[in-house]
Amino acid sequence: MERNRSDSPFSLVVVSQSRTIDAEFRTLIPALSKDERAQLEASVLAEGCRDALVVWQGILLDGHNRYEICTAHSLPFETVEIDLPDREAAITWIINNQLGRRNLTPEQASYLRGKRYIQIVKGTAQVLGNSCLNSDDNGQQSTAKLVGAEYKVSERIARAVALSPVAWHTL
Numbered sequence: 001m002e003r004n005r006s007d008s009p010f011s012l013v014v015v016s017q018s019r020t021i022d023a024e025f026r027t028l029i030p031a032l033s034k035d036e037r038a039q040l041e042a043s044v045l046a047e048g049c050r051d052a053l054v055v056w057q058g059i060l061l062d063g064h065n066r067y068e069i070c071t072a073h074s075l076p077f078e079t080v081e082i083d084l085p086d087r088e089a090a091i092t093w094i095i096n097n098q099l100g101r102r103n104l105t106p107e108q109a110s111y112l113r114g115k116r117y118i119q120i121v122k123g124t125a126q127v128l129g130n131s132c133l134n135s136d137d138n139g140q141q142s143t144a145k146l147v148g149a150e151y152k153v154s155e156r157i158a159r160a161v162a163l164s165p166v167a168w169h170t171l
Helices: 023-027 034-047 064-072 087-099 106-121 139-151 155-161 164-170
Strands: 010-015 053-056 059-062 078-082
Touching: 023 059, 023 087, 034 064, 053 087, 059 064, 059 087, 087 106, 106 139, 106 155, 139 155
Parallel strands: 053 078
Antiparallel strands: 010 078, 053 059
């Protein structure tokens, strides 16, 4: 069943049991606590999978936990295909989607902001339409301003959290 909404990047709803899990995308999704996972599983078992899983080119972007629960219990679910230009845009979508959730710890939110900062510095993220920032001498300052404005934090905090993904992976 197609959805024609010109104001949305979502275009298609498909019922399917087979989805691709991308390891890098999965690492951007903070793990649920045991209690959160148990609550989600109880809810899905009692009410079904109420929210559609979001996919891009058949790759799961949102709904990893619901997907695991549904497939483990052979429950049906819907997927919504999102139209994004490339992999970097998909990563940005995941980060922004996760940052919009209420269950992130401050550390998880900092980690995701740091991932976004590094993505911009590397010049691989599309920002402000189709323009990209490069990591030249002024890149860090302009990137910090951009990330700070994007996530409503100070430029100083934006620069500080840029170290978060690096530090996070060394723990």
